[in-house]
Amino acid sequence: MKPVLLLLAALLLVMTAACGQNSGKGKDALTTVKFSEVIRSIFYAPHYVAMSQGFFEKQGLNVDMNTAQGSDKGAAALIAGTADISLVGPETTIYIYNQKGEKTLKAFHQLTAKDGSFLLSREKLDAFAWSDLAGKTVIGWRPGSSPQMVLNSVLLKEKVEGVNVVTNIASTAMAGAFTSGQGDYIQVFEPVASTLVKEGKAYLVASLGDFGDYPETSYVATSDYIKAHPDIIQKFTAAVAEGAKWLNTATDDDIVKALKPFFDGTPDDLILQSVNRYKAQGTWPTEPVLTQAQFDILQNVLVENGVLKAEDKVTNMDDVVDMSFVQKLGKTD
Template sequence: MVRWLKIGFTLLMTAILAFSLGACGAGSSGTKKKALQNVRVAEVTRSVFYTPLYVALAKGYFKEEGLDIKLTTTWGGDKTMTALLSGGTDIALVGSETSIYVYKQQAADPVINFAQLTATDGTFLVSRKKIDHFSWNMLKGSTFLGQRKGGMPQMVGEYVLKKHDIDPHKDTKLIQNIDFANIANAYASGTGDFVQLFEPNATVMEKEGKGYIVASFGKESGEVPYTTFMAKQSYLKENETSAVKFVRALLKAGKWVRKTDPEVVAKTVQPYFKDTKTDILASSIERYRSQGSFSDDMILSKSGWSTIQEIMKEAGELGQTVPYSKLVNTTIVKKAAK
């Protein structure tokens, strides 16, 4: 009896010890595992143009940096900037011109461009008819379905047309009163001879035989800080470490996009474009990649800043220029690249 009591006591102590060690181990790993930091990001639209962002999300690069990204689509530059200024989001992905508009309103807490996602315009000129030998002069006298006045697509579009001696307001019947989200549908329904479209809408038009891509505004305009990540100056001062981690994940994603087969990239970002076929996504990604639309180093250059303001002046949206040092911070990208 005593022998069995000893055996029972030994087994009990062994179980207690094992439980204690296990509990200690769980507590230890629990303390070592840091909670992810939430970062709210608002994108101006959902676009293949922003592929590196979706890759960073899909492949877990942000989580590797200790960040939990809450992405929302705000559908429009004005709504995106309102979300940022009101504290509804921490970081905005939107055209860099919006930071200039805010600065011109003498904001006490200016919006700072800290990383450039796209380095060219992302739109393409689509023709109703197939044109074997396209010339920009063909737009004269046509009905041109453009973009919203004051937005980057429209301003770059006008900039490119004027380079080819075309004044869209005088030489074309310019339509600008259709919401961004409905432009492709309006064209597919028969509005306009030419239209300015982002991917994948441009490729979809070709696939459906409703239009043909005849030129790239991105190639024609050259380097432009088209879409950048920006945040209020106060946020970047208080969260610089997180901003560096954020950019580091994006740099990793951009590198992966540049060296990976477009079809593989397309399958990776497919969950963000459930209504778009993989082959169309792959074609769109390759089109952007081949013309250098995805920024390699994510640094908004002084020359790019000069170009965007020249474009805004041409469009009549800017009087006095804003110094590069006022609204651009390259320190975060440089730290992330180390």
Template sequence: MPKLRAPFGADKTMTAVISGEADIGFMGSEASIYTYAEGATDYVVNFAQLTQRAGNFLVAREEMPDFKWEDLKGHVVLGGRKGGMPEMVFEYILKENGIDPETDLEINQNIDFGSTAAAFAEGQGDFTVEFEPGATTLESEGEGYVVASLGEDSGYVPYTAFSAKKSYIDENPDIIQGFTNALQKGMDYVQVHTPDEIASIIEPQFPETDLETITTIVTRYYEQDTWKSNLIFEQSSFDLLQDILESAGELEGRVPYDDLVTTQFAAIAAQ
């Protein structure tokens, strides 16, 4: 009987896959790049990409309908930990807009992940970078306003993907194909149903969140094209991911797409 575990963070998920504690991992694609670059022989290969946008948003203390990234200059932003994807994507966007993350603003990286929304509500920072439901909660409580989507402004980043060790994929192609086929059915459902319908289906998975909030969150992700219509992990997205890692100083040399990505299972599932 298959078992589902939910370790917190890509590093712990990768450890579970590498050690054999888990057969398939769902995590940020950067983890596979790091382990390959470190010299792993039975490295982890991405076989199905799920999301193609970063899922976090910039929240301000007041409505800013004409927000531009340069508006952050001279302000304090509650950010993420150094080397984490949320922070790397944020700093990549800043650099792409001609903003120096070191000198043009102050990024507070001392607050634990998951606590930034509460800190912002208590008066810390001028802006905060939030995942859901933090962004929507701040809006509903009148404590902040979403003024930009990091997912939209960073481009099509392979933010999350399913992966397994090369040996496991080679030895269990039928399992990987069946798993990918099931994922594709989920993607097909998303493509032909409204955010309201999707929210109603997933509501039981979030007992602590009301349906209205779930609908708002799904709508926000839906409108920014967060989910891929198929699960094919394209090279252009892989290259952008490496651009972001290099920009953050977390990658010394490029790793080969053909080693770390296989599209054969997703291509069959999409037929």
């Protein structure tokens, strides 16, 4: 009987080992990445697709996501070590670099190539011109944020003066403030824009994406984290890139199904409309690279908005940008 018992024990060990190998595909075997997104918006659809379609898990990553409600908070989380990777405005890398502190940040994947906000009016207009904003109140974003700076740059370009842009309302409270009667206009992202329009509480008058090429949102990490975990950065980049590629070929039903868990309560038609609106304005570049030309545009906008002195421009983009991981896409297994 002993040989039989030994054989059974051996078989049990083999089965246990096999089960252990299979369980390696579970979450316990994945590397957890603490991730902070700037706000929740369909503007960042490729990321949510990468989560819902299992593209991160395929790369061996478990993304633990929270919403910072501001690029400043997302950058602070990186410095404090409470986030490994943040989706924020790349201008944060410049701000931190110029502080000459112990830590620096680097953008390693350019997710969006346009501003993602839309301007809505309280009253229905037969036609809209930027000059209509003179003497009006716009519920906008915090000072120094990308949407606030893009709007201000548009107003400067159009030579519109006397606009009262309210910048002290929390992003989560902006829509509520508008619907309660504050402001003549509001600047919001999708799906909030489409929701307000569908509810008859606002009218779409302009897209700030028409401002032109603008590297609004990047994946950013500390230089130390990138140096210590290049494999994680590469896998993270690959997963998001796959999410963006999937969006271009998926059916409408599949897109809605993929994004629905992240926008509970938003009607299916508004989810799809938001995605198509962002697609139409070229929001998600096929090559998610932050180029020198885009970096120059970014710094010029910062100077124009008075948040960066011309003499404090970062002369060597590589000090705050590392696109090597994006450039390896399709060249690694």
